[in-house]
Amino acid sequence: MEVIRQFKALSDLTRLRLLHILNEVELNVNEIVSIVDMIQSGVSRHLKILLESGLLVARKEGSFMYYSANTHPDNQSLIQLACSRVRADPLCALDIEKARQIIMIRKNRTKRFFSTVAPQWEGLKKEILGSFNLNQELTQRIGTPQGIADLGCGTGELLGRLVQNHTGVLIGVDASPEMLEQARIKLPDIRSIELRLGEVEYLPMKDQEVDAVVMSMVLYHILQPEKAIQEVFRVLRPGGIFLLADFEHHDQESIKDIIGGNWLGFEKSQVETWLMKSGFQLQAMERFAVERGLHIQLFSAEK
Numbered sequence: 001m002e003v004i005r006q007f008k009a010l011s012d013l014t015r016l017r018l019l020h021i022l023n024e025v026e027l028n029v030n031e032i033v034s035i036v037d038m039i040q041s042g043v044s045r046h047l048k049i050l051l052e053s054g055l056l057v058a059r060k061e062g063s064f065m066y067y068s069a070n071t072h073p074d075n076q077s078l079i080q081l082a083c084s085r086v087r088a089d090p091l092c093a094l095d096i097e098k099a100r101q102i103i104m105i106r107k108n109r110t111k112r113f114f115s116t117v118a119p120q121w122e123g124l125k126k127e128i129l130g131s132f133n134l135n136q137e138l139t140q141r142i143g144t145p146q147g148i149a150d151l152g153c154g155t156g157e158l159l160g161r162l163v164q165n166h167t168g169v170l171i172g173v174d175a176s177p178e179m180l181e182q183a184r185i186k187l188p189d190i191r192s193i194e195l196r197l198g199e200v201e202y203l204p205m206k207d208q209e210v211d212a213v214v215m216s217m218v219l220y221h222i223l224q225p226e227k228a229i230q231e232v233f234r235v236l237r238p239g240g241i242f243l244l245a246d247f248e249h250h251d252q253e254s255i256k257d258i259i260g261g262n263w264l265g266f267e268k269s270q271v272e273t274w275l276m277k278s279g280f281q282l283q284a285m286e287r288f289a290v291e292r293g294l295h296i297q298l299f300s301a302e303k
Contacts (some may be wrong), residue, residue, distance in 0.1 A: 009053035145211035152218030156183030
């Protein structure tokens with residue numbers, strides 16, 4: 001019985017620590033080793049037991065394997081119970097602090113990347129998109145809602161297109177000050193455009209502030225994509241539209257050298273699950289070929 005395997009898996013302190021960490025963040029083996037201060041072979045053995053018990057899941061991203069707690073509803077009660085019992089333990093609390101430091105290092109790496117490439121960003125995207133005009137596709141589908149937010153707005157290219165035929169408020173959010181500076185240079189200085197500094201997982205926006213949200217080639221940079229989608233649901237008004245465009249999953253790690261990123265795109269089912277769990281109703285999904293054998297998936301969803 002699966003429950004017996006799970007109880008056996010949880011009967012070891014190290015495996016309890018690992019589950020507690022991976023219920024908080026998704027990490028690869030090297031990162032886990034640095035947290036628990038064990039040799040890699042020992043960590044891998046414990047991870048294998050937790051995987052076989054169904055308490056963990058793993059995904060391959062390029063040359064790395066990433067581990068996280070299994071969020072299937074059948075496991076949630078047991079995982080939450082186990083984690084609640086060790087949360088106050090000083091060692092486990094230190095584990096979480098180390099894990100958060102690793103995530104901060106990853107985020108800072110992304111910020112440094114964008115601070116360097118901001119002036120050349122549109123040209124770098126062109127290397128991947130080629131002749132495919134993603135902003136045109138997004139503009140055609142967004143309609144004329146009063147309030148629109150472009151999350152991860154970058155240098156403001158989409159906002160510049162939207163403002164031409166829009167009478168409402170346009171909000172651009174980006175975590176890179178350098179990207180927003182480029183947007184300020186390029187966009188007209190008008191009151192209907194608001195540029196805000198902030199992370200997509202923790203949006204600097206009020207609940208139900210806008211009628212439409214666009215997230216274009218942003219999600220693959222985000223460490224917690226599901227958290228970002230939940231934030232979109234929060235800031236959208238009922239009946240609001242969400243346009244999400246991002247790479248279909250691929251195996252070309254060299255793409256990261258051109259336009260960065262933490263993920264090699266996403267499976268269609270993966271994005272659909274995140275949308276559904278956040279409360280969205282998927283309306284349509286379209287797939288477009290771009291350069292280097294890659295594809296862009298465009299999801300349309302409604303709150």
